[in-house]
Amino acid sequence: MPSETIKLTAKFKLKNPPEGLDDLFSVYREIVNFLITHAYESNITSFKRLKKEKYEELRKEYPELPSHYHYTACQMASSIYKNYRKRKRRGKANGKPVFKKDTIMLDDHLFKLYLEKGIIKLSTPSERIPLEFHPAEYHEKFKGWKVGQAWLVRTLKGVFINVVFSKEVEMKEPEAFVGVDLNENNVTLSLPNGEFVQIITHEREIRTGYFVKRRRIQKKIRAGKRRKALLEKYGERERNRLTDLYHKLANKIVELAEKYGGIALEDLTEIRDSIRYSAEVNGRLHRWSFRKLQSIIEYKAKLKGVRVVFVNPAHTSSLCPVCGGKLSPNGRRVLKCECGFEADRDVVGSWNIRLRALKMWGVSVPPESPPMKTGGGKPTRYEINTLHTING
Numbered sequence: 001m002p003s004e005t006i007k008l009t010a011k012f013k014l015k016n017p018p019e020g021l022d023d024l025f026s027v028y029r030e031i032v033n034f035l036i037t038h039a040y041e042s043n044i045t046s047f048k049r050l051k052k053e054k055y056e057e058l059r060k061e062y063p064e065l066p067s068h069y070h071y072t073a074c075q076m077a078s079s080i081y082k083n084y085r086k087r088k089r090r091g092k093a094n095g096k097p098v099f100k101k102d103t104i105m106l107d108d109h110l111f112k113l114y115l116e117k118g119i120i121k122l123s124t125p126s127e128r129i130p131l132e133f134h135p136a137e138y139h140e141k142f143k144g145w146k147v148g149q150a151w152l153v154r155t156l157k158g159v160f161i162n163v164v165f166s167k168e169v170e171m172k173e174p175e176a177f178v179g180v181d182l183n184e185n186n187v188t189l190s191l192p193n194g195e196f197v198q199i200i201t202h203e204r205e206i207r208t209g210y211f212v213k214r215r216r217i218q219k220k221i222r223a224g225k226r227r228k229a230l231l232e233k234y235g236e237r238e239r240n241r242l243t244d245l246y247h248k249l250a251n252k253i254v255e256l257a258e259k260y261g262g263i264a265l266e267d268l269t270e271i272r273d274s275i276r277y278s279a280e281v282n283g284r285l286h287r288w289s290f291r292k293l294q295s296i297i298e299y300k301a302k303l304k305g306v307r308v309v310f311v312n313p314a315h316t317s318s319l320c321p322v323c324g325g326k327l328s329p330n331g332r333r334v335l336k337c338e339c340g341f342e343a344d345r346d347v348v349g350s351w352n353i354r355l356r357a358l359k360m361w362g363v364s365v366p367p368e369s370p371p372m373k374t375g376g377g378k379p380t381r382y383e384i385n386t387l388h389t390i391n392g
């Protein structure tokens with residue numbers, strides 16, 4: 001069976017970060033900046049070359065620091081300089097690149113995670129120190145996963161170690177696909193058995209609510225630290241709330257798709273996104289949303305061995321799933337085709353997405369059930385908050 005790798009990052013918040021970490025952060029920053037300067041002056045984007053030219057020098061300069069810190073500093077510096085060069089080409093960077101963050105990249109020589117004991121052992125100049133972290137419920141699911149690299153990060157909220165976990169999963173051969181049409185306020189699914197399911201998300205209301213809140217803050221409070229902090233607070237709340245919603249939604253989608261082994265999503269290229277959403281006040285956040293939701297669906301599906309495919313999104317909601325002809329409106333919610341096909345507007349998109357996935361996957365497309373007149377092709381609606389059926 002073919003397998004795929006899933007990578008996820010988990011955050012571990014440290015309980016009592018030792019004071020010695022301050023020094024570690026500043027020494028590491030010093031080293032990264034030293035390397036960036038060298039990369040900048042000699043135009044080096046290759047990690048290997050940067051390491052070859054400066055690693056030994058750094059080891060002599062900072063003999064007390066475990067050598068792998070120099071190693072990861074070279075990795076960070078080369079990628080920071082590479083990004084800087086990219087931004088510079090697009091005219092988005094000037095001056096010399098500087099690294100200002102409290103961030104340290106850790107490889108497997110520098111830390112060891114003891115998930116069950118609730119500690120992470122970290123190599124420091126003096127010794128290997130055990131750091132206690134606040135356990136979170138979601139940490140449980142990483143038991144048995146492979147531990148990759150990590151980042152030691154200090155933010156206003158505390159000191160964290162963000163660990164990348166990976167897992168190999170066996171992918172089943174999909175028998176059929178569930179077509180998923182993501183919309184701003186609902187998600188519609190086309191199931192291989194001919195049924196349609198629509199989940200009402202209320203995402204637009206949530207978004208509008210936060211938009212109004214932000215506007216109010218901007219009107220009431222003068223520009224400054226307090227305003228910035230408040231805006232950030234609500235921005236984070238909104239993202240958290242949407243992320244919660246997406247997890248719920250993705251769980252439901254994967255649950256419905258599990259027995260078929262396949263999920264089809266639209267391949268939302270930048271071009272289409274901007275056409276669809278540039279006019280919206282929340283356009284930028286919305287693009288963030290779609291990608292976020294898709295990536296959650298993708299990894300949750302993979303964890304169950306369910307394949308996710310991305311199909312061309314062009315005209316999925318305006319062409320006839322049966323003959324490919326152009327659909328025209330027939331009443332408020334209904335679309336019809338010259339071939340006799342007729343269906344609820346809401347279901348057409350997910351229907352086409354499902355059929356495109358079958359074609360893409362090389363599954364011979366079974367003839368669709370005869371054109372539906374009234375009654376057929378109406379989605380069963382669920383409320384995301386309750387996931388109770390409200391009609392149907």
Ligand SMILES: [Zn+2]
Binds near residue numbers: 322325338339340
């Ligand atoms: Zn047709």
